[in-house]
Amino acid sequence: MTFDNVRILFSDGVFRTGSLEFDETIRKINVNTSTNSDIKTYLIPGLIDIHTHGACGFDHTDCSVEERQKIASYYAKNGTTSFLATTITSEESVLADAMRKIAKYERQASGARCIGINMEGPFFSYEKRGAHSPELLRHPDFSMYERLNALSGGQISLMCVAPELPGAIDFIKSVSQTAKISLAHSTADYVTAMDGFGSGATHITHIFNGMNPFLHREPGIIGAALDSNAYVELICDGYHIHPAVIRATFRMFPRRVCLISDSLKCTNLPDGEYDSGGFAVIIENGRAMLKEGSTLAGSTISLLQGVRNAVSLGIPLADAVMAASYNCAESLGLEKKIGSLIPGAYADFVLLDSNLNIQKVYISGKEVNRS
Secondary structure, three states: OEEEEEEEEOOOOOEEEEEEEEOOEEEEEEEOOOOOOOOOOEEEEOEEEEEEOEEOOEEOOOOOHHHHHHHHHHHHHOOEEEEEEEEOOOOHHHHHHHHHHHHOOOOOOOOOEEEEEEEOOOOOOOOOOOOOOHHHOOOOOHHHHHHHHHHOOOOEEEEEEOOOOOOHHHHHHHHOOOOEEEEOOEOOOHHHHHHHHHOOOOEEOOOOOOEOOOOOOOOHHHHHHHHHOOEEEEEOOOOOOOHHHHHHHHHHOOOOEEEEOOEOOOOOOOOEEEEEOOEEEEEEOOEEEEOOOOOEOOEOOOHHHHHHHHHHOOOOHHHHHHHOOHHHHHHOOOOOOOOOOOOOOEOOEEEEOOOOOEEEEEEOOEEOOOO
8 A cells, every 4th residue: 555645754853745655564665856845644653652551441550451452442543553551559469460461462453552561660769759659669679570571471661760769770780681771750869860871771751750850950860861861751741841841851852752641541531530540630621630739640641642732832743753653662672663664664654634633543554443
């Protein structure tokens, strides 16, 4: 099959008018020698959500195999073609059950591809715990990681940890041999964070949220990430980050920003009160807050809505899409297969109109039924 005369986002972050031939994978891309400025259809890589807890009333930590199919269908219909099933701080027995069930997930025609697990917690700082249960936090435990990873079939792709905790640096050194490490929910100063990056960490979980601020004499994790060329997750839901900081982050971390949804189980549900991660969460105008206190609890957006929000704040469309596709794939070492419109990659892509509304979604060359 071929798409002709569309604006294709290439892996160098530039839109060019051309055509794309594909079956299950991308076969060939041709660039037009002359550019037609009237073409307003965008062909972008399928989006990759590396930090999403769930949607439609279901959470990756405790949902069934059938319920995960419903989450995956929501993702696909909204332009996310690949995802990391993201768990939250829980008892080991709960996480073990989640690992077993995620290992059983098989993509259906209407659903997105699960490319692994993002284990968010329980190795976090009490002071920066956010919406993670304080009584379940613990020090990094490599044997626990090994047990859970074995149950998942080796699918833990991203492991979050606060580097200042006892044993964290040795934990990072060990785990980084089999998974990517993200510094998260941490009070670490610059020196400690640099030690974490030097030991094998390559990511920051939702930059600016769950960490010390970036100050001129105390740059903390954010300053260390700059000096270490780390990838940084960014939530663009209109609540977590000020617009000026979103623009600054794209300037500070060119080609290293990874847009995420951090979506909760109450995503795609009406405003109201819900349970999420053992907490009561209030959704009001799409904003997710813990009922007790003033803590943001995640988001209720799709990843594509995060792209649209970023564009509305002045981020070039190409940069916003790259941050939600190629950068995420590259951060996991998967850019040759997903997140890229290159020959040999999966034919995962989204057709958008000039208003960034979805026209069609394809996964492995098959159109997703969005009805």
